[in-house]
Amino acid sequence: MSLADFEAAIKQLKAEADQAIEAATSDAEWTEVRNALVGRKGGKLSGLMQQLGQMPTEDRRAAGAAINSLKLEVEAALETKGASLKAAASSGPTLDLTMPGRRRWVGAAHPVTRVIDEICEIFRELGFSVALGPEAETEWYNFGALNFPADHPAMDMHDTLYLGSGAVLRTHTSPVQVRTMQRWNPPIRVLAPGNVYRRDFFDATHAPAFAQLEGLAIDEGISFADLKATLTHFAKQFYGQSTRTRFGPSYFPFTEPSAQMDVEIDLGDGKGKRWVEIMGTGLVHPAVIESAGLDSQKYSGWAFGMGPGRIAMSRYGIPDIRLLYDSDVRFLEQFV
Numbered sequence: 001m002s003l004a005d006f007e008a009a010i011k012q013l014k015a016e017a018d019q020a021i022e023a024a025t026s027d028a029e030w031t032e033v034r035n036a037l038v039g040r041k042g043g044k045l046s047g048l049m050q051q052l053g054q055m056p057t058e059d060r061r062a063a064g065a066a067i068n069s070l071k072l073e074v075e076a077a078l079e080t081k082g083a084s085l086k087a088a089a090s091s092g093p094t095l096d097l098t099m100p101g102r103r104r105w106v107g108a109a110h111p112v113t114r115v116i117d118e119i120c121e122i123f124r125e126l127g128f129s130v131a132l133g134p135e136a137e138t139e140w141y142n143f144g145a146l147n148f149p150a151d152h153p154a155m156d157m158h159d160t161l162y163l164g165s166g167a168v169l170r171t172h173t174s175p176v177q178v179r180t181m182q183r184w185n186p187p188i189r190v191l192a193p194g195n196v197y198r199r200d201f202f203d204a205t206h207a208p209a210f211a212q213l214e215g216l217a218i219d220e221g222i223s224f225a226d227l228k229a230t231l232t233h234f235a236k237q238f239y240g241q242s243t244r245t246r247f248g249p250s251y252f253p254f255t256e257p258s259a260q261m262d263v264e265i266d267l268g269d270g271k272g273k274r275w276v277e278i279m280g281t282g283l284v285h286p287a288v289i290e291s292a293g294l295d296s297q298k299y300s301g302w303a304f305g306m307g308p309g310r311i312a313m314s315r316y317g318i319p320d321i322r323l324l325y326d327s328d329v330r331f332l333e334q335f336v
């Protein structure tokens, strides 16, 4: 074979190789093409190389260089094609990496629970722990032990949900005061959050079941000054250091004297700051201390009761109490 024929054969093989490599669409086809071109046995390049021996000695050098460079070119083209076939196989056509991920659903504490937790935290720093009592309570704990006179209007069938045989759904968290004093020796400092029940219609400002938060401090020598100082500290922590507080007279059978605490706050309704009553309070009546089995000559104390639902309404500008109990995700989502 002359050098010119050899070079022509190389040129043709190069064109064939380019076309075959380009046409491969799978790994299997690619392997087939590679074997046909550069396979040791039966590969077209090996076939051409064997021709070298029959060429005139002076042409062999040029022919050898030509076939070697063809081999390098074919191998490079095979490698490029192999890599692009692999890349195409590993990224499937339906995988869209630009699609946004699905957002995870996040739960959160109910606004009333949030207010309770926040208040408990403020009092925890003052040494108060949390006490719980039953929601189905006896008439004695709910009324009798708390110094309610037998004809008190709160005990009317129209106001209280009676369960029969001396049991009621508790109308307030105050019975936890008595249960706590029976169970622990002073000094006592507790908060008692929980649900209470009254025979009320469910309207914008009333719920037949709602949360209350009770506070109780009992020790030797506790006075009204402790009550005012502690509750004023609480109000400033909860509503802001510049918040003003005031105490006015009130009446509860289980406290003497009884008071209400007002705070001067902005309810976020555009009307600015005004005085809002947030709790009932007072010095624990000696009769209550005695009915819990403690010596009222030795021990005195103060207590308060408030509605965290109302606090949540004033804090978050919620106009209707029913929103707090509807469990409507669209409403609750605002507090996440």
Ligand code: DAH
Pocket: 171, 172, 173, 174, 214, 215, 252, 255, 279, 280, 281, 282, 302, 303, 304, 305, 306
């Ligand atoms: N138990 C009262 C109520 O439900 C609230 C209350 C007032 C609790 C004064 C107290 C207190 O501990 O000292 O309406």
